Amino acid sequence: MEPESLESERERERTRARRLEKLRFWRTACADGMPVATRHNDESEAPPLFFFHGDWDNGGLYMARLAAELPCPVIGLAPHLDPVPPTVCAMAQDRLPAILAAQPEGPYRIGGFCNGALVAYEAARLLLAQGRAVEVVLLVAPPSLNALRRYRGLLAWAERWLGAGPEAPPARRHRLVVLMGQLIKLWRLSGYALTDIETVMARKRRLRASARARLDPRQVGKQNEIAAEAAILHRRRALLAAYEAAVYPYAPAPIPARLVVFGTGLNAAGRPAPGYDAAYDGRAWAELCPQAVCVPVAGDHYTCIADHVSDLTRAMSLALCAGPDPARRGAWHGPVLAPVPERARFSG
Template sequence: LARCLDSARPVYAVHLHGLAKRTLPPTVEAIAADRLQAVRAARPHGPYVLGGHCNGGMVALEMAHQLRAAGERVKVVVLVDTSAPRHGRRAVHRTVDMLARLRGLPPEGRTELDLRIARTLEEVAWWACYCQNRLRILVRSGMPAQADFVWRKLAGAAWHVAGVLWGRPASRGGAPPHASAALAEPSQAYRRAIQRYVPALYAGPVVLFRAEELPANRPDLGWSRVLPRLEVAVIPGDHHTSITRHISAFATRLEEFIQRAETGA
């Protein structure tokens, strides 16, 4: 992406966890604060253009919140195929608070109850979303691709069963179980943080790039209620190819929005 943008503009890629192997902070707010340290170490003051793909857009939005609260200028926030958190999340938090008060739980007990409910709901939601997306992809693909997908899933299941029956490692690469768990934990922690995130109203300019090949019930992907200055642009490709195969088209549109933000047009 950086190679497709104006060469005079510095571009920084911020890794979610940092390059050091550290425990991921438990909330999006804490993740954003942690990553802002890296951003401000490279560029202490703005103006800034922040962006993220998929759930990374939520982290970018929260970083923008914190920068503006610190008196810094954020030209524009770029969300790339990022869906807004569902309204139900607020209801879950209110329900947990009510149950905790009824049971007379201390703050730490309330947090534990919230985590238990959130983990259960996030697993259900994640699998439902995964199955829905896989079904959409399979419906659009041809029979050979569908057959290949089913075959790979069956082969993976057979390998897992064989490992259980004959004591082989579950991973084809021979990695020990604790290694797989270590790799999965950051992803699970990140998903838990995303599931619990409730974005506040953001009054700054935001552009949402939405992939044209994925159907959306709402063109704004649910963001208008908290982003009053939201603009939506449709870019070619699906959730992944929009930033890979079609990166040039995406970069062209992105450059347009950045230049508009710089000139105040």
């Protein structure tokens, strides 16, 4: 390549990097400024869908397009940022007033994505415990290990062994979180070949090296940019730790409601994720809730709700339009075990 062309390519790369950095800081600002409840599609007279978007990184930016393609009003419910409640139940309990203020009487339509899917499920359980009607619960790419009977049994055993029940001191609960976190990591790796594990570890090393580079004074010219980057990294790690501490010890209880789970079987890196995002085959949630329906959707853990949002909303619309009448639900009634998707190709 000619020197001029090479310099031009480098300048384009520097410009792209600056734009990406601005986008990262803008998304963080969106997350900081997001209200507890955001309304979409208010012109529709259908019952609203309360959707826990779970996006504490970007403030639920995907919600506008998701709501635009659904046939009903959508009320996006934000995740907690500061402080983060210690349990999934506490998160759901804190969002119930927003649900009841927007819709005092049921039946309710509840949904959520990723960590928000677990909070949505718990919110539905709390509404049912209050004697309120829940029409349907829609979970998009939920952490499905929590629904497995084996996981819930293992969690109960670990709580007894460590003396770390719900009322235990924080130090004991922390030991439970650490133990379940290690077990989850081993569980997720159980379906990987050795070469797959090496690929995953190499990718993690590259991500850590990239993060260190953004904090290196020799590569970043301005000290204020380094400080801002360090603040973003610290915030993200703190939020990730807080949500892991709430999710790992969560054991969902069965609920007498119509449950529809939309899963891809692939994690955020586009790789098969045994047990974590494997809701496409229905085993975990159908065991937990006999009325569960599991629907495979396109994409991976993140792209299913971004790049493939039209496919997802078509499936969600069918579930919403089926309604509570079993005669209209047809194939939506009862567990549906979908074929396991082909194994994704591993690459660096």
